[in-house]
Structure formats: structure tokens, C-alpha cells
Amino acid sequence: MPRPVVTILTLFLACVPLAVQAQSMQMRIARVDVAGTQLRDVRLALDWPADAPEGRLRLQAGELDAGGLGWHFRDLDWRCPLRRETTGDDARWRCDGPLRTGRGAPLHLALSLDAATTTAALSGGGARVGLSRNAATPDATRIDLRRVPAAWVDALVRAGWTTARLTGGTLDGTVRIHTPAASPLRVDADLEIAGLALETEDGSIAAGDVDAEVGVRLLLPDDALDARIDGQLHGGELLAGNAYVDLPDAPVGIGLDVARAGEGDWHLSRLEWRDGDTLRADGEARLTPAFGISALALTVSSDDATAMPGRYLAGWLGPAGVAGLSLAGGFRAGLVIEAATLRSGEVAFHRLDIADADGRFQLDRLDGAVRYSAASPVRSAFAWRGGALYGMPFDAAAWSLESGGGMLRLREPVAFSFLGGEIGFESLQLQPPADDAGLRLQTALRLDALDIGVLARSLDWPAFEGTLGGEIPTVRYADNRIDFGDGLSMTLFDGRVDVASLAIERPFGVLPTVTGDLALSALDLQALTGVFGFGSIEGRLHGRIDELRLVDWNATAFDAELHTERVPGVRQRISQRAVQDISSVGDASFVTTLQGRAIALFDDFGYRGIGISCRLRNAVCRMGGLRSEGNAFTIVQGAGLPRLDVVGFNRDVDWPTLVERLAAAAGGDVAPVIE
Numbered sequence: 068m069p070r071p072v073v074t075i076l077t078l079f080l081a082c083v084p085l086a087v088q089a090q091s092m093q094m095r096i097a098r099v100d101v102a103g104t105q106l107r108d109v110r111l112a113l114d115w116p117a118d119a120p121e122g123r124l125r126l127q128a129g130e131l132d133a134g135g136l137g138w139h140f141r142d143l144d145w146r147c148p149l150r151r152e153t154t155g156d157d158a159r160w161r162c163d164g165p166l167r168t169g170r171g172a173p174l175h176l177a178l179s180l181d182a183a184t185t186t187a188a189l190s191g192g193g194a195r196v197g198l199s200r201n202a203a204t205p206d207a208t209r210i211d212l213r214r215v216p217a218a219w220v221d222a223l224v225r226a227g228w229t230t231a232r233l234t235g236g237t238l239d240g241t242v243r244i245h246t247p248a249a250s251p252l253r254v255d256a257d258l259e260i261a262g263l264a265l266e267t268e269d270g271s272i273a274a275g276d277v278d279a280e281v282g283v284r285l286l287l288p289d290d291a292l293d294a295r296i297d298g299q300l301h302g303g304e305l306l307a308g309n310a311y312v313d314l315p316d317a318p319v320g321i322g323l324d325v326a327r328a329g330e331g332d333w334h335l336s337r338l339e340w341r342d343g344d345t346l347r348a349d350g351e352a353r354l355t356p357a358f359g360i361s362a363l364a365l366t367v368s369s370d371d372a373t374a375m376p377g378r379y380l381a382g383w384l385g386p387a388g389v390a391g392l393s394l395a396g397g398f399r400a401g402l403v404i405e406a407a408t409l410r411s412g413e414v415a416f417h418r419l420d421i422a423d424a425d426g427r428f429q430l431d432r433l434d435g436a437v438r439y440s441a442a443s444p445v446r447s448a449f450a451w452r453g454g455a456l457y458g459m460p461f462d463a464a465a466w467s468l469e470s471g472g473g474m475l476r477l478r479e480p481v482a483f484s485f486l487g488g489e490i491g492f493e494s495l496q497l498q499p500p501a502d503d504a505g506l507r508l509q510t511a512l513r514l515d516a517l518d519i520g521v522l523a524r525s526l527d528w529p530a531f532e533g534t535l536g537g538e539i540p541t542v543r544y545a546d547n548r549i550d551f552g553d554g555l556s557m558t559l560f561d562g563r564v565d566v567a568s569l570a571i572e573r574p575f576g577v578l579p580t581v582t583g584d585l586a587l588s589a590l591d592l593q594a595l596t597g598v599f600g601f602g603s604i605e606g607r608l609h610g611r612i613d614e615l616r617l618v619d620w621n622a623t624a625f626d627a628e629l630h631t632e633r634v635p636g637v638r639q640r641i642s643q644r645a646v647q648d649i650s651s652v653g654d655a656s657f658v659t660t661l662q663g664r665a666i667a668l669f670d671d672f673g674y675r676g677i678g679i680s681c682r683l684r685n686a687v688c689r690m691g692g693l694r695s696e697g698n699a700f701t702i703v704q705g706a707g708l709p710r711l712d713v714v715g716f717n718r719d720v721d722w723p724t725l726v727e728r729l730a731a732a733a734g735g736d737v738a739p740v741i742e
Contacts, residue, residue, distance in 0.1 A: 090117055104133040113149065124149040124162055139222065140168045145176055157181060194219070194237070210242040217263060224265075231272070235264030251288035258283065263303070272358065277303030277314065281321075295337075296323045307358070311382035315374070317343065330356055344370040346379060359407070366401040372419065388576035391424020396433070409499050412439040416449060427575070430454040437468060437475070439499060444471035446478070459525045461485040474498055477510075488516035488534065508544040519559060529598045533559035548572045551583075560598075562590035562607070581617040586610075587629070602645025605638045606631045606677070622683065622722075630678035630693070641703060641711075642671045649702055649713050651728055675706040686722045690715060 096109040108129030115122030128143040147164025163177040166189070174191035187198040196219070197211040217236035224231055240258035259280050266273040281298030299318040304311070322339030333354040340348035350365030369375060372394040376384060384390050396419035402412040416433040423429065435449025450465040464483040469476050477495035484490075491513035498507040517535040524530070534557070541552035551569040569583035590608040597603065610629035617623065631639065678693035679702050692700035692715060703713035 090115055104131065106131055115149075121148045121150045123147075124164075133222075142169045143167070147176070147178075192216070206245055206247045208244040208246070210244065212238045212240050212242065212258070214239060217260070217265075230267045230269070231265060232268070233263070233265050235275075236260055236262045236277075251286050251291075254283070254285040254287070256281075256283040256285070271306075271308055273304075273306040275304045277301075277305070290329045292325070292327045294323075294325050296321070296325075306382070309382040309386070310379075313378050313381070315342070315345075315378065332356065332361060333358070338365070342378075345372070345374045360404055361407055363402065363404040366399070368397070368399040370397045372396060372398060386576070388573065388579075389423055389427075393420075393422045393424065395420040408441065408501055409439070410441045412499070413437070413447075426455075426458055428454070428456050435466075439470045439475050441473045442471070444469060446470075456485075457525060459486060459522065461490070473501070482513075485517060486521045486535075487518035488514070488536070490514060490517075493538075505546055506544070510542045512539040512542055514539070514555070519557060531559065531598060532594070533557060533561075547574075547576060549574055560590040560594045563588045564590075578619045581615070581620070583615050585612040585615065587612075589632075589634070592631070596645060602648050603640075603642040603671070604645050604677070605640045606674075607634045607637055623686075624683050626682045628678075628680040628691075631674075631676055639674050639676075639706070640671045641674050641677070646672070646703070646711065646713060651731070672705060672709060672711045673707040674711075675704045677703050681725075683722055688720045688722050688725055690718050690720055 091112070091114045093113075094109075094111040096111075097107070099106040099109055106128045110125075110127040112125045113122050124145075124147055126143070126145045129141065131140040131143060133139070143166070145164060145166045147162040149160065149162045152159045152161060159179060159181040161177075161179045164175070165173045166176040167173050172191065174189055177188045177190075179186045183202045185198075185200040189196045189198075194215045195211075195213040196215055197213075199209045199211075200207070215238045217233040217238060220238065221233040224233055238258050238260055240256060242254060242256040242258075245253040245255075261278050263277040263279065264273075264275050278301040279298055281296055284295040286293040299320055300314050301318055302316045303314050305314065306312075320339065320341035322337055323335065324337035326334045326336070333352075333356070335352040335354065338348065338350040338352060340346060346367060346369050348365065348367045350363065352360065352365070353362040355361055375394050376392045380392070381390065384392050397417040398415060398419055399417075400412070400414045403410045413436060415436040419430075419433040421428075421430040421433065430451050431454055432452035433449060434451075436447045437449055438445045438447035446467075446469045448465065448467045450463065452463050454461055462484045464481055466481055467478040469478050475497040477492060480491055480493050482489050482491035493511040493513055495510040496508070498504075500506050514536050519531050519533045519535055522528070522531075522535070535555075536558070537554045537556040539552055539554040541550075543550045549571045551566075553567045555566040555569060557564040557566075565586045565588070567584045567586070570581070572580040572582075587608060587610045592604040592606045592608050595604075595608065608629060609632050610627065612625050612627040615622070615625040633639065676693055680691040682689040690700060692702045693704055694701050695718070698716060698718050700715045700718060701712060702715055703711070705711040
């Protein structure tokens, strides 16, 4: 800001001898253009009483506009005592006083100039900006900064980045401004930055509490920008879209060459990042004015990925539901994006371990590479030594892949042991995100004799026994949802459970949601009730559970109907404990053909049929049985002597209450009492 002031004063001071003789002088200038800076409505006034050692100078300007630097001020008013100091043949003018700009807090401007040099200092609030020029290099201006608030250079930043705002931090260092007549404005700066805070208008890019040493080389031709930045960052936080970086206190080296014409794309011809063994990155890019990626060629590598999740990946891991992911080992990755489309990519693993903090999954010792191509075919292979899913281990597997035409495919089936059986991937194809579509994956699964007992023990379920098997010809993942085709079946309690239309939304995210339909066939009721501690019932159970919906693994809706069917050679008996448990859960009573005291003499009873249904909606279970009349429904129809029927009398039951009753019955908290 002082440079145009210097130019005006140089002309004005040439007339001072006249002012001294006249004791006062005034000058008014409509406009002054100096080195890309324009002053409008300039007024100068000097009062110098006769024989006084100094005069009173006042400079006012309606507006200052330094377009190249982005500075714009109104209503400048500077007042100072003007002195002329003479040493031999040399004379120097000095003026030192308060400077006001609009309604802002007053600053202090001190100016000293002679035939060869000009110096000026602007200070306020503990900050100081010093300016110096030499007549031998009239196109060069040096600015020294000391504890200068970043807001003072906010306008300079916005000259090249219109949506950015500096909201905190201080600067120390030197800025050199070169304004040759036939060349663009050039700014060279070597700065130390403390506590820098920055954000864009839409909040998509931000920085907080960043310390740095940077060197900036900036060219500002008409309506354009050409910059080179090198330096080191120490601590603080960075945000760009979903990318969140928690900078370490140890220095991180950065390098950036960027150019832009008008409101066009950003061209980043050099991208460098150096964070020790944790992360090294090199690349180039072209970004839209809103910082969307039009083109990108980038390689990143890590010799020790331990710090990667917390330092660089938190912005993506949290929304994906794996905020506690841990890494150990190394990797190298590269990608090429053209026209906002991934053209090629590669990830190479070196003894990499991956684990979820909640114990949901784990992969041990990944080695090899995965390569993707949107054009010419490429092949790759990788393997893991082992891993675990929800604490259940699986063994080693090797994968052979091929890619071309925008798809990644499995070259040959892969199988590995799990839960005492085997999981096989018969096919697999993956399509990376493109345009508005996210990642898409499709595979065919084979499940052979997975031990449900081991699964139940690992997940702390009741002691189920049986196997899980079947072929699922199609499993699709898209838009954070997994859809399983028909084909999944379980041999459970000497019967069969078939699962259809199974889907999982947000499988590793917040509130995972499961939907599906189940069909039950000939389950052994004695084994089933024994597992749940629900009295004892002999017979075979059939039924269905349609439109099942689990949110965060809790049932919120379903339409279920369960019933027994006679099987030759299979007894149908129900114990007193089971009768009492059914009665307590279903708001039911039992009706007998003998007096209650006589019933107490029997341990169990024969039955003709058992049937119960529940349609769950809005936390209310609409119950039914073998037959329903009004608000009553028959759950157990007795047979023989003593004959015992169990009848429910409340068809609408609060679901949380029903769950509590089931838990109490299974835990033996409901004592069987028959009088």
C-alpha cells in the first residue's frame, strides 16, 4: 500500500520549498496509476509555519485499488509531522503518524525517503510491515513482515483464489514484488506461518492451526495466475472434500506448481508430498474451478502404513463405518484419471496387515498387486496368509485377476476354509466408481458345510447346531448395499432353513439394515427348545418369516407364521414348562379336560397341533394361532387325556414387552405353576 503514496509524496515534496514560503499548500489529484495500483480522489495538504522545524502533512484518498494484489481500501487518511533532515549534501524527508482506512482500527505509518532509497513501515497490534525500495532498482520492492495477521494478506490470496478466506494465523518473512513495465507482476516470498486457518466459502476446503515454512514464487499476468510453492508443514489439520489430514509435528515436505487463466481450470503440473516413511506422493492434476477432478496422475507409497488411518484416511473410514481400521506393512498405489473417469489404477501390497478395531474383519500378510485398466487388458495377482471375520478365522487364499474395458475380473475360482467348511468365489467382477455411480461388485458364492455351531459360539448366540451351505449365483454390491440371490440354505436342527431375497444395506456403516424371507422346514422342536431353554416340545416345525427387516440387528418388521406338522414315527408332546412359557409369552391361558390339581400330576401332554403367528409393524405384534376368533387365538390344540389347549386372549402385543417375555422364559425366570 505505501508505494503509490511514495510516488505522490515525491512529486509533492518537490514543491515543499514553495509551501515553506507560503506556510501552506494543497494539491488535489483525480487519479494516480503506479505499478498496477490506482489511487482515486487524492488530496494533499501541508501546513508549515514560517521558521518552524517541521510541517503538518495530511494525505487523503477516497479509494486505493491494487488489482493484481487484490487489495482494495476506501477513505484513507494519514496525518504526520513532516521533517527535512540534512547530512552534508544528502537530504532526507521523514513523516511518521497514524493511518486510518474506513472504519478500521488506526494503524501507524512511518515514511523515510531520499534521492536513493525509500523506506516505510506500517504497524499496529504488535504487527509490522516494512517496505524498502532503491532508486537503482525502481521496479523492485521489498516487504518485511513481522507477526503480521494472515488477514492482512487475505486479499492477496483471494487475487488468485477468489473463494478462499484466511481466518487466522500470523506471518513472518520477506516478500519481494517486481513490477517491470513490460512484464507481469511477480511476487517472491519466503514466509514462516504460525497457526494458519483458512476456509472456502462452501466449506469444502479448510485448514486449521497449521505451522509452516514456505517459499512462494507468484506471477500475476492479466487475469491469470502462475505459482510455485515449496515448503514444510508442522502440525495442524487440513480438509479437502472427504479428505481429512491430521498433520504430524514432524515436518511434512510439500511442493506445488499451479497455473490458472481467468476463471478456467486449475493446472497443477507438480504435486509433491513427503511424510517420512508414512506417505510419499507425486503427481499432476487438472481441477475444475470448483476443485473437482478433471484429470489426475498420482502415485502414493508407504513403507510403514501404521499412521495412515488416523493421519490421512479418517475422512473416508468414518462414513464407511470402519473408523477404527488399523494398517501395518507397506503399499504402493497409482492411478490415472482422464475426463473425470478412472483410466488405470494399481495397488501393490508388501506384507500388509489390515484389521478392524471392532474385530469385524482382519486380513494378514497381504502381498502382490491389483491392477485395473479401462482399456488394454492387464493381469495381476495377490494373496493373503489368513484372516478372520467377526473373530472366526479363515486360511490363506491366492487370487488371480484380469482387467480391461473398465472391469476387474477373477480369472479362476478361489476357495478357502472357513467354519470347518469352505467358501468359494466362483466368479467376481468389479467396476470402480464412475460419473455419479459408486463402486459396483458382483460375484457368485459357494458355501460348503459351514459349521453353524462354531458360528453361534463365535457370535455368542444360543448353541445352534447344523451346517450352512448352498450356491448363491449372484451377489451384488452397489450404493452401499449387498443383495444376495436365492440359493442360500441351512441344515439346522435336523431340518432346513432357506433364505431368499436377502439384502444388507450399509453392511459396515451406521445402522446396518437386513431384509429377507425365510422358509422353515421340519425343524426338530426338541432340539430347538432345548437350545433356547424353552421347556421341551417334541415334533417337527414348519413355517415362514416373510418381509423380515432388521435395523442395527434388531427386528423392526416381519410377517411370521410357525406351525407343526405330523410326521410318522415322531411323537408330539409338550412339557409343563413349555406350556407355562408359551402362556407367559403370549398372554395365554390353558384350558383342560381335567381339574387343575390333577394336571399337576403329569410331566407332559400330547398335542394335535401348535401354531403361532406374528405380524410386526410399528413395534406392535399382531398375533394369531391355529385358529382365531375375535381377540382369542389357539396356540396349542391338545390331544388325548389329559387334553390341554393353550389359548391367547390378546392379539396385539407390544414388541419390546414380547421380547422381554421371551428372554425371561428362555432364561428360566418364569416358573411353571399348575394348580
